[in-house]
Amino acid sequence: MGFRIKSTAHAVPQQVLTNDDLAQRMETSDEWIRTRTGIRQRHIATTETTTSLAVATAQQLLQRSGIAATELDFIIVCTMSPDQLTPSTAALVQGAIGANKAFAFDLNAACSGFIYSLSVAAQFFTEGTPYRYGLVIGSECLSRLLDWQDRTTAVLFGDGAGGVLLEHQSQGLLGQHLAADGSQAAALKAGEVVASTEIVNWVNYKLDPFKMDGRAVYRFATHAVPDSLQQAVASSPYALADIDHFLLHQANTRIIAQVAKRLGQPLTKFPQNMAAYGNTSAASLPILLDECVQSQQVQRGDVLALSGFGGGLTVGSQILIY
Numbered sequence: 001m002g003f004r005i006k007s008t009a010h011a012v013p014q015q016v017l018t019n020d021d022l023a024q025r026m027e028t029s030d031e032w033i034r035t036r037t038g039i040r041q042r043h044i045a046t047t048e049t050t051t052s053l054a055v056a057t058a059q060q061l062l063q064r065s066g067i068a069a070t071e072l073d074f075i076i077v078c079t080m081s082p083d084q085l086t087p088s089t090a091a092l093v094q095g096a097i098g099a100n101k102a103f104a105f106d107l108n109a110a111c112s113g114f115i116y117s118l119s120v121a122a123q124f125f126t127e128g129t130p131y132r133y134g135l136v137i138g139s140e141c142l143s144r145l146l147d148w149q150d151r152t153t154a155v156l157f158g159d160g161a162g163g164v165l166l167e168h169q170s171q172g173l174l175g176q177h178l179a180a181d182g183s184q185a186a187a188l189k190a191g192e193v194v195a196s197t198e199i200v201n202w203v204n205y206k207l208d209p210f211k212m213d214g215r216a217v218y219r220f221a222t223h224a225v226p227d228s229l230q231q232a233v234a235s236s237p238y239a240l241a242d243i244d245h246f247l248l249h250q251a252n253t254r255i256i257a258q259v260a261k262r263l264g265q266p267l268t269k270f271p272q273n274m275a276a277y278g279n280t281s282a283a284s285l286p287i288l289l290d291e292c293v294q295s296q297q298v299q300r301g302d303v304l305a306l307s308g309f310g311g312g313l314t315v316g317s318q319i320l321i322y
């Protein structure tokens, strides 16, 4: 069971909002945001959408791999901020690029979505299945879910998309661990439909904005992520020391430092780009991976450990050779 990553790509909105720009709009400062999160700026959608960013990413993946859209067998888009409930973003991407052979669906595991999607994709690449190529794209426009009066969350997130084109191969996904803790579901939620005793006409629906108990999510991450990575490594042929790069969900630089410390691994093995993008939820890992590939920080043959964590609460890790 497994795949190789044939190409990587990402797409972000044009507009950039710096910490200083935010300090003009709410009671915050560049100093607070930068020192507590590592974030310096974020890209915010104006004319772009979750769908358009996913389509741009898909087009770049095809162009970089030399694979035609008609060769794709499936498209998975992981998002917690689709432009609509149905059709799925993946189906819209399938139509936009003309991948007429591909089946398509969305997956929502919040910030663990890319990891969960790679695990699902790997199940399609097992002995005897006819599938050869698939897209996994994380795409988010979180800026449309945020309460821009809530400085504890509005400063953390950004918009963007990233993805991979996968090719079936017998090896590839060498170890994985997926988990959830639904007992803490209320710690991170967005778009909740307010319940009502009588039938509420859809036109009157109001969705709740993004809400997070930062302390609870932070506490979950500091123990669940090291644990998940250790379990994924234990299920692989490698030891922690054999991992060349740890690519973690870009939520917070302090969490990454704590995970590195708990794993006893040097911080130099943990590339970070939240400074430029903020937290882009399911898009953060593929954006980071593409930047590492484009800068040649990640080379063919490198052993990677990827980990996503967040809403659900969920966590997931994978060990693979790039």
Ligand SMILES: O=C(O)C1CCN(c2ccc(-c3cc(CO)ccc3Cl)cn2)CC1
Binding pocket: 036, 037, 111, 156, 188, 213, 214, 215, 217, 218, 221, 251, 252, 255, 279, 281, 309, 310, 311
């Ligand atoms: O006061 C401080 O220092 C605050 C303390 C709270 N902070 C947090 C807390 C949680 C997250 C977070 C969010 C998601 C959602 O994608 C997933 C995973 C995580 Cl760990 C990000 N920042 C910011 C700095």
